[in-house]
Amino acid sequence: MKQCPACGYGNPADRLNCAVCGLGLGGVRAKELPAPQKGPNYMLASGLILLACAALFYVLQNYAWKGEAPAGAAEEARFSYEGTVYSLEKLAGLRYLPAEDKKRVLPLLASPEEKAAFAAAKAVGAWSRGEPDGELRRLWLESLLNASGSGFPSARRQAALEAGFTLALSSSPGPYREKVLAASGALVARSEMELRASGFFLSAMAGLADFVPQMKQALDYDPSYSAKLYAACALSRLGYAEGHAYLDKTVSGGSSPLRGEALACLAYSASPDAENLLTAASADGLDPAAAGSAKTALIFRKQLAIIKK
Structure with missing residues (x-):
């Protein structure tokens, strides 16, 4: 740059005359301009500040002291239905419970x-x-x-x-x-x-x-003795001889683990022989548990007959 000695205007280094006042610049020595200084990088500074804030938030969120949970929260988290089950078992025996309470x-x-x-x-x-x-x-x-x-x-x-x-x-x-x-x-x-x-x-x-076909299929082919018994119970209830025959065999077969359930099924059986089987089993002194089941089934069968009339 050539600075005019008359007006002070800064002319380009290759100018021979001042662009403002016209003074000749042949004897004026060109000067090098200082390199421009860079200003502060505000974007970098902003990024660093945001990063620091995020780190601080994370620390406060995860490691700062937290107050105790409100009273009762732990009990609520550990709540079980044991009380509900107990209440339901008691309510089932209340004959005169108001209908609105039952509906709940x-x-x-x-x-x-x-x-x-x-x-x-x-x-x-x-x-x-x-x-x-x-x-x-x-x-x-x-x-x-x-x-x-x-x-x-x-x-x-x-x-x-x-x-x-x-x-x-x-x-x-x-x-x-x-x-x-x-x-x-x-x-x-x-x-x-x-x-x-x-x-x-x-x-x-x-x-x-x-569903009689499915019942008969279960009675004939199901490998589970329980499944056979349930099928026989249903068939006997509907008056099918093969169902009653299976119950008769189970009841008369000694200490079968399913004997008690077979006796209970006879309470609903349509077979006229069911009452005789129950009467005989109720007098069985060798199997008190079966005798008790037979007596209960016999009483229920007689009550059922009265209700049906």
């Missing part, structure tokens, strides 16, 4: 706790068999049929059994036929033996013979 139990049929759902099914079943009001009895029974369609296997099975016991006290399935058929079919289609057996029981207690 219905959601527990779908409880996420298996024991609570199981206990709810037993309670609703007990109420359905002792309910004098037709509309409420219908509500209890339909709730059990619905509960047999989903949930824990043990609770589904219990709901089906309770519904079956209730239907056994009726002269016919009546308005429930289609719902019983649908519920039984869903259970019979299951691969679990306990659920299939409860489907057999439910349909047989309602007097429905729609």
Whole structure:
């Protein structure tokens, strides 16, 4: 750069005359301009500040002192349904419990706790068999049929059994036929033996013979003795001789582990010989447990006959 000595204007180094005042610059020596100084890098500084803030937030979030949990939070986290199950077991025996209180139990049929759902099914079943009001009895029974369609296997099975016991006290399935058929079919289609057996029981207690082929197949070919017994129980209830013959063999076969269950099945059997078998078993002094089961089944069979009249 050549600075004009007259006006002070900074001209380019190759200028011969000042661009402002026209003075000749032949004798003026060119000067080198100082290198421009770089300003502060604000973007880098901002990035470092943000990074520091993020690190501080992480430390505070994960390592800073935290206050104690509110009182009762630990108890709530450890909450179990033991109290609910105990209450349901007690409520099941209350015959004159207000209907509105009973209705509050219905959601527990779908409880996420298996024991609570199981206990709810037993309670609703007990109420359905002792309910004098037709509309409420219908509500209890339909709730059990619905509960047999989903949930824990043990609770589904219990709901089906309770519904079956209730239907056994009726002269016919009546308005429930289609719902019983649908519920039984869903259970019979299951691969679990306990659920299939409860489907057999439910349909047989309602007097429905729609699943007799499946019952006979289970009686003839199922490797499980329990499955055979449940199929025989249902067939005997429906009046099929092969079902009663299997029960007779199980009851008369000595100390079979399924003897008590076979005796219980005879309480519902349509065979006229069932009462004779129960009477003989109730006098068996060699097997007190079986004798007790036979006496209970015999009493229930006689009560059932009275109700049916």
